[in-house]
Amino acid sequence: MASEKGNKPKNNGDDLSTILSHEEQVELTLLIANITEVMRKQITDTFDADSTTKKDQEPKNPLQEKENNPNVDDAGEAEGTVEEKDARELREKRARDLSAPKMQDLKKATEEYFDKWREGIILRLGEVVNSPKKLEEQIEHASIEATPDSEKETQTKVITSNTNIEEADAALITLYPPTSTALYSLPRDKRILLLNAMLLLLLSLERYSSYSRILLLHISSSLHLPLHILAEQEVKVAQGLLEAAKQMSGKEETEKRSDENKNSRRWKVGLAGVAGAAVIGITGGLAAPLVAGAIGTIMGGIGLGATTAAGLLGALAESGVIVGALFGAYGGRMTGKMIDQYAKEVDDFAFLPLKGSKNHEPLPEDRRLRLTIGISGWITQTEDIITPWRALGRQSEVFALRWELEALTLMTALWPIGLLKVSKVVDNPFSVTMNRADKAGLVLADALINKAQGERPVTLIGYSVGARLIYSCLMSLAERRAFGLVENVILMGAPCPSDDAPWRAMRSVVAGRLINVYSENDYILGFLYRTFNIQYGVAGLQEIEQVKGIENINVSDMVSGHLRLQYLVGSILEKIGFEDIDVSEVAREEETLALMEEEEKREENKKDGSNITPEEEAKEMEKDVKHKTDQTMMQKAAEKLRLS
Template structure:
């Protein structure tokens, strides 16, 4: 499509005759344009350094739980000399292990491919910006003169900001504070401009980055750094992204409607061929829409008018967007064919690999089947639950995700997750669990794991949760691989994706990122947050994950998550468990300790929004967070009442295993019955029938739904 786009004007300072409207070169002096290109070169250099640091060993922080416990153990040696010697040898051993890991062929290959992708993206960005404001050659030359010392300072400030984020108070301003900490401003002369001009510079850069025909995760991180460096609030960028998304889709929709009418008129005319040629001449270019393509000049004019309404001239806006301004196909591709790829039949192939695999719009207004372009966004968030007690919990826990991003909940393996949820719920309200918790409450989870302190009464009933957990864990790993394939195939369009999950939802994301690393798929994922993750905490795995994430990688853990510890007691724990401890040794991984908030694995279902708000995550609905926190308090009271009731019936050691299994079975059957009812009544619980899964219960309903969509 790029070759069909009209020739768009240049906006360099040398062409003063073209300064007939507001553009970057009328807004900024030649010196300020040079400052802008140098600022972008500096920011992208710091982004590169941050990714490069991923492949250098990071010293564990002094207060790291792991290092502290190891060194405390070593200090119990008989003499001071022995203590110092043992600590020294332990550190040398860790350093040697890190060197060996980093020297592995597959690690070096991942690093090489990561840098190759990033450098290719950076070259396109700097070249495109230079083309607009001065020249490609000048911009590339400036990129060579970025000071390494300044780049290192930016990276260090960003990492320091991440490590301090979790201590923020939960106030409305947290998002802005976290934003400034994680994306520290780079000093530049443009901050002396008034705010309106700085906002227009930012808007121009959003359009210029979109002219690369994608809004990759790297592009979003660059824009965040620019927003901070231009001394603008994050809300300014988010509002601009919303407006641009709606403007692009509105112009494209108008063009598609006009194109359909043009084609209809052409087919009705006996002299259609001559008519096409004549109209093409009037338009100034081939009217591709008539022959099944696109009327590029008309779309460019529409986009320019919409974007020009934000302060830029229409010609400048269309020029900055480049080929994107002249192609409804490219605009549609940017948004994943207007959102249909994530919720339509395109997901059928994935549903065949993993039972019930589908993306569910978190907010009804963002369902492409029910709303217009106003709900479309330039960013996508995919949230994954780790266990369910009712089908609605696929999307219900994620309602706190605000509408600044296009939010989807990932539905997968419903029956397995329902069985696990009911098993966990039954276990934590049992007398055996209450008795066990009293016994180990003064111990850390790791002490309980290593010393095998779990009471015999609890071990006798362990199978009620062990089997469901093993089954669901295996299926979550498979679903993670399928998610990776879906992202690589751009079901989300050309937009950055944020992944958030708790419990086995975090395990699914872990699996997804490992597969992305295997396939060297970069620039897709903007941010990742794993809460209570039942996965290894070793540096090797997290280094691979960090390599394919452009922005934040956050590990949320609790040292007192006894349920997770119990589930992991029979698994390999020598590499650590991410949901129980910090991840050490990998630059760019942010660890958030929520021990004071979480003493039970099931609580993540309710506090995820609260945690993300406290760490300054974008687009968190405060009202929904408060609602979830109130629901958690109610849930705790109900669990405590049920536990006391059960303790009256048994001493905790003689728990009736058959009784507990019967409770799980009864709850599971009720949930499955509810699920089947909703499927057969075509209530479309989070789009079940649209997801395309066909089985003995929903085969006819799915066919009817598909026929309806075809009509």
């Protein structure tokens, strides 16, 4: 143990002494202490009545204070300006809402989870540094003042269409401002080596929490490293771990782990992943320990020696079972038991890898330490479940969520404005789709909690009712106190409430960015949503102003209608500075939209010459609905037959 050896360098390769001097190790522990203090402050801000995304009032004018200006009328001072009165009322409302027992319980649970995670990081770091006592002192004196820009309002740097890596890095640094540290003056190669070491150390906790990923983003920023370097190292480590796991043989670890962990959930989940060959393509059973030599040979590309890499990984370097649990037991296709369980709630639910085999199994070379799930809303054809998400890059393992195809395709026939006059046609499909999105969101939350996709940080992106599904998922995660699972969330045109309480709940389970993409021109969203939820504002139409940590992106200049969203996913992600975009796919997406708009103009020109009434148009649309339904049912039956 480090505490037994005092401050003497061990130099045996299983700690950070091979990378950093004693003084540099002390500086590292101070850096981690200060960054985690900033992260905790961001959590408490979510539940602080004085912290909002938008400032409620202008700074007070000292001339308005009575002691500075005796000529100010007392009555006028009591009332203040209209803006100040509104700001006070909003602040009082926030305070009342936050004092509710349910919100106080959520705050306590969020802080307790974070503190437990931070304690695990500190204990693990103490094992690999030479001054554990000094580490404890630094944790006690950690301060957010070491991160000067941490108190700035949450602002998204809008990226232009000619984004390059440097600009994207600059956008992310505004979100994860650098913390002051002398380590930034180390040679670049050594800073990269240190980042790699911290990645392995965090993985040694046997899960890759979303908080761990955010910590690494802060470290990258503080070391003045381009943030894409972290993503590249994550890919290398993922491939290294999976390649090393292939060398396992099986019998020894099977017997050892079975005896020691008969009741362990991680053991059972890892066993399912390895034995089913869905995670790492193992065909010969379980594995013997990952020896340091194998780790060093395969992971040499990240610059760490064999013994150091194995030492930092800890138990992860000794067990293919833990590797299996990290990457997920089920891959793209979940087990029959899970499918049967979820089918009771929703009729259609599956993860479809964008990169994988024809049998919807992710290929070993496509596995990653991070996961991104794209969720489509109303679609015009079955392929639209996957097509919008091709704009996502390869730094994360990307899945499209297939859910309730029948409802999603049926609704697209109901969009023409003329049909909105026939409420008996519009009401039923919209309410049914919203209800199914809510149920599918609960299923997704259950899948994440049960580690169907492993112990990896998840990014959720959805548009239209797909965003509603994510809203339902996050609310369920908050209710079940399932923290540390979700890294980022992007909701585009979300048909969900804009009230403070649900957004605070969602913020509590998202460690990184929570982005509300809205358009003031989405009139159909407003009509449909408010028809059924007249007591709420609509998030997809406006900013979320009263909750700290929400990014609001106005895309009114890009989105002229609700069905435009599926063709603008890549362009919107590029605009908000999303770190992993395939620019060639974004270009194809924009070209498709341009062609579609040209076709729509031609159709409009044809209609201008006709005298069809709204009622006649509605009847024609009802025929289209029936035809669309028949087509969908036939496609669904054919797909079930193919799968069976």
